[in-house]
Amino acid sequence: MYDVVVIGAGPGGATVSRSMAKLGLDVCMIDKDTFPRDKPCGGGFSRTIIDEFAYLKPRAPDFMKGVAKVGVIHSPNRQVVLEGKVDMAVTLRADFDNVLFEEAVSAGSLPLNGRRAKKVIIHDDCVTIDLAGGKSVQGKVVIGADGVTSMVARETQLNKRWPSSSISACRVCEVPASTQDILDRYTDDLKYHFFANLGGQPGYGWIFPKEDTINVGLGIVGTHAQGLPSKFDAFVRFLKMKDLLPQTSDLSGAEGALVPTAGPIKQTVADRCILLGDSAGHVSPLTGGGIAYAMKAARFAAHVVASALENNSLDAVTLSKYQHLWQSHFGDEFRNQLLAQKIFTSPFTDLLFHIGSKDEKIQEIVSESMAESSDGDLDVKQLALRTLKVCLREALRL
Numbered sequence: 547m548y549d550v551v552v553i554g555a556g557p558g559g560a561t562v563s564r565s566m567a568k569l570g571l572d573v574c575m576i577d578k579d580t581f582p583r584d585k586p587c588g589g590g591f592s593r594t595i596i597d598e599f600a601y602l603k604p605r606a607p608d609f610m611k612g613v614a615k616v617g618v619i620h621s622p623n624r625q626v627v628l629e630g631k632v633d634m635a636v637t638l639r640a641d642f643d644n645v646l647f648e649e650a651v652s653a654g655s656l657p658l659n660g661r662r663a664k665k666v667i668i669h670d671d672c673v674t675i676d677l678a679g680g681k682s683v684q685g686k687v688v689i690g691a692d693g694v695t696s697m698v699a700r701e702t703q704l705n706k707r708w709p710s711s712s713i714s715a716c717r718v719c720e721v722p723a724s725t726q727d728i729l730d731r732y733t734d735d736l737k738y739h740f741f742a743n744l745g746g747q748p749g750y751g752w753i754f755p756k757e758d759t760i761n762v763g764l765g766i767v768g769t770h771a772q773g774l775p776s777k778f779d780a781f782v783r784f785l786k787m788k789d790l791l792p793q794t795s796d797l798s799g800a801e802g803a804l805v806p807t808a809g810p811i812k813q814t815v816a817d818r819c820i821l822l823g824d825s826a827g828h829v830s831p832l833t834g835g836g837i838a839y840a841m842k843a844a845r846f847a848a849h850v851v852a853s854a855l856e857n858n859s860l861d862a863v864t865l866s867k868y869q870h871l872w873q874s875h876f877g878d879e880f881r882n883q884l885l886a887q888k889i890f891t892s893p894f895t896d897l898l899f900h901i902g903s904k905d906e907k908i909q910e911i912v913s914e915s916m917a918e919s920s921d922g923d924l925d926v927k928q929l930a931l932r933t934l935k936v937c938l939r940e941a942l943r944l
């Protein structure tokens with residue numbers, strides 16, 4: 547029997563597997579895919595992650611595809627543009643996830659790839675995981691890092707199903723491009739673009755330029771996402787018309803994917819079970835960014851599980867230390883991002899963009915928070931106060 551069975555070897559699963567193997571635990575890491583594997587994603591994350599997870603530094607050449615230094619946010623009516631300095635690393639998920647996977651394996655986790663976990667049964671003294679094809683694996687604890695459609699969340703009843711208002715449906719494509727095409731349009735600052743509430747729908751479109759690809763995507767809240775492929779095609783036509791995308795761009799690789807965008811689920815632990823990353827809803831409701839949160843939650847989970855195993859106490863009450871840890875470190879961030887999401891999808895968004903265009907500080911706060919490049923919390927209060935101040939300043943000028 548393994549100490550821990552981790553289901554899913556994405557950023558959350560690979561990070562928790564590595565950390566626990568480093569702590570001397572016997573870890574089995576199961577994924578339905580074989581690595582390297584791709585995952586539909588924008589591939590942007592705060593550069594501070596590479597400092598925080600220092601073992602990634604020497605591996606950076608294997609996954610870094612540039613750093614976006616400027617963010618451009620377009621208002622819903624396309625009349626106003628906010629622009630600010632950012633520091634967002636860009637990567638290809640096939641490369642980034644493979645580095646995390648390799649690090650987990652070289653730390654001692656045992657990979658079981660190409661095997662889908664079908665069922666989780668929690669017993670009093672262990673956990674059994676049935677795999678497609680007939681085999682089963684046992685552990686003292688299971689970690690569900692199996693993404694937005696988590697089987698572990700479903701089987702443990704921690705999250706039977708996301709309501710469609712709590713997830714966003716996305717369409718994304720990594721478009722091959724020449725260096726010249728990229729420099730011409732996005733400069734060597736690799737300017738990224740965000741388009742708020744495209745076509746009046748709650749969600750956004752984006753362009754993340756990279757070394758030799760342009761990542762183009764559109765995400766819309768599930769309740770409004772019907773006809774997403776044709777909305778994505780219209781977005782691409784719009785980008786080409788504005789010359790924000792080369793006319794000859796090949797978008798045949800466009801794929802669909804889901805991401806949770808209403809904050810975390812209530813309970814992320816059960817007896818002998820922890821959920822993390824997308825399976826727990828650890829994603830910014832404002833940007834759909836979840837790579838960093840999955841990795842941070844993974845580190846908390848590893849320490850809590852190691853100490854619970856040492857004390858042979860693996861019930862939900864003991865494991866809830868993990869829930870307290872992530873809540874105290876970034877629970878408030880999700881609440882603020884959700885509030886900001888509501889403001890950005892309100893009928894006042896164009897007016898707010900107009901006010902923001904009069905002030906550099908507002909532009910900086912907005913573009914940083916959309917890029918996931920600020921290390922701390924999005925300070926909605928600071929943003930609101932600054933907005934008020936700019937309104938007053940403009941009014942007094944009249």
Ligand SMILES: Cc1cc2nc3c(=O)[nH]c(=O)nc-3n(C[C@H](O)[C@H](O)[C@H](O)COP(=O)(O)OP(=O)(O)OC[C@H]3O[C@@H](n4cnc5c(N)ncnc54)[C@H](O)[C@@H]3O)c2cc1C
Pocket residue numbers: 553554555556557558559576577578579585586587588589590591661662663664691692693694696697716717718763803804805822823824825828829834835836837838840918
């Ligand atoms: C279109 C799109 C764009 C995004 N852009 C960004 C971005 O720019 N920046 C950012 O930070 N985040 C972004 N995100 C969110 C980000 O992709 C996720 O938050 C992140 O991947 C979460 O990591 P994870 O390890 O929890 O899950 P995942 O990366 O989804 O990994 C889950 C793993 O579990 C495996 N798995 C699933 N079910 C089973 C099973 N039953 N048995 C075995 N294995 C299983 C899968 O194969 C997968 O490898 C985006 C998401 C989408 C959909």
